[in-house]
Amino acid sequence: DAGVIQSPRHEVTEMGQEVTLRCKPISGHNSLFWYRQTMMRGLELLIYFNNNVPIDDSGMPEDRFSAKMPNASFSTLKIQPSEPRDSAVYFCASSLNGANEKLFFGSGTQLSVL
Amino acid sequence: QKEVEQNSGPLSVPEGAIASLNCTYSDRGSQSFFWYRQYSGKSPELIMSIYSNGDKEDGRFTAQLNKASQYVSLLIRDSQPSDSATYLCAVNINNDMRFGAGTRLTVKP
Numbered sequence: 109d110a111g112v113i114q115s116p117r118h119e120v121t122e123m124g125q126e127v128t129l130r131c132k133p134i135s136g137h138n139s140l141f142w143y144r145q146t147m148m149r150g151l152e153l154l155i156y157f158n159n160n161v162p163i164d165d166s167g168m169p170e171d172r173f174s175a176k177m178p179n180a181s182f183s184t185l186k187i188q189p190s191e192p193r194d195s196a197v198y199f200c201a202s203s204l205n206g207a208n209e210k211l212f213f214g215s216g217t218q219l220s221v222l
Numbered sequence: 223q224k225e226v227e228q229n230s231g232p233l234s235v236p237e238g239a240i241a242s243l244n245c246t247y248s249d250r251g252s253q254s255f256f257w258y259r260q261y262s263g264k265s266p267e268l269i270m271s272i273y274s275n276g277d278k279e280d281g282r283f284t285a286q287l288n289k290a291s292q293y294v295s296l297l298i299r300d301s302q303p304s305d306s307a308t309y310l311c312a313v314n315i316n317n318d319m320r321f322g323a324g325t326r327l328t329v330k331p
Contacts, residue, residue: 141319150323151266151310164318199265207319208254211312213265 114200114214122222126188129217132181133202141211142175142185143199151199157183158206190221225249226313228322236330241298243325245311248292254314255287257296260324261307269309270296301329 113132121127133140142154155165157177165175172191177183187194197216203209225248235241243257254273258266272278272285272294284297294313298305306329311322 143321151321153318153320156318164316201319203319207314207317210256210268210271211258211266211319213267216265 112200112202112212112214114198114217116217117215118218118220120220120222121190123191124189125221126186127190127194127219127221129185129198129200129219131183131185131200131214133183133200134212135181136204137202137212138180138205139203139207139209140177140183141201141203142183143201145197145199145216146195154185156207190219192221195219195221224322225315225320226311226322228309228311228325232326232328234328234330235301237301237303239301239329241301241305241327241329243296243298243309243311243327245294245296245313245322246292247294247311247313247315247320249313249315250289250292252289252292252313252315255285255294256312256319257283257285257294258310258312258321259307260310266310266321298327301327303329303331305329 115130140157145151153167155175160177175185199216201211201213257270260266270285272287278285282299286295308324310324
């Protein structure tokens with residue numbers, strides 16, 4: 109298996125632009141997590157899907173952030189409009205079933221908003 | 223109180239020594255606990271999982287869990303320079319996987 113696949117690896121954009129991050133979980137995994145990592149705040153949970161349904165989105169910073177999982181093999185995290193404080197590494201992770209299982213992380217997307 | 227707290231370090235130990243990493247968590251009902259290792263510029267990878275009170279050993283790594291004290295630790299025996307990384311404690315809190323801030327470990331040759 110190729111593991112969790114994220115794209116793009118790096119994204120540089122200007123303030124106010126829309127940013128879309130993509131994730132393909134491991135085939136057969138029922139749960140998908142989006143995290144954001146910064147030096148100041150560490151690894152923060154943004155949203156968690158189980159069987160394509162958002163279970164907990166309390167970590168989504170504000171209305172500028174939205175996430176979708178239209179099917180079991182694809183998820184997106186969108187920021188519109190982007191701001192410099194959104195600069196971070198965004199990780200997608202998947203597990204067989206929920207947070208009792210090992211998480212497999214993608215390589216992350218390094219986002220820089222200028 | 224943060225949901226998952228770790229001593230942020232940094233922690234420096236000489237090669238061959240025992241490194242001890244500690245973590246406390248806020249939710250007394252949590253049942254699943256994990257240690258991840260993250261090398262600089264890389265994504266986290268699982269080292270150990272532990273679900274029951276007591277010790278769990280895997281090679282040079284030992285995880286210890288005390289649910290009454292809401293405390294989980296990771297011991298690394300015979301530390302190697304290749305163990306230098308940030309170690310993240312993760313806890314299943316209300317079916318969310320929550321991470322501590324991480325402890326940066328440096329093993330000096």
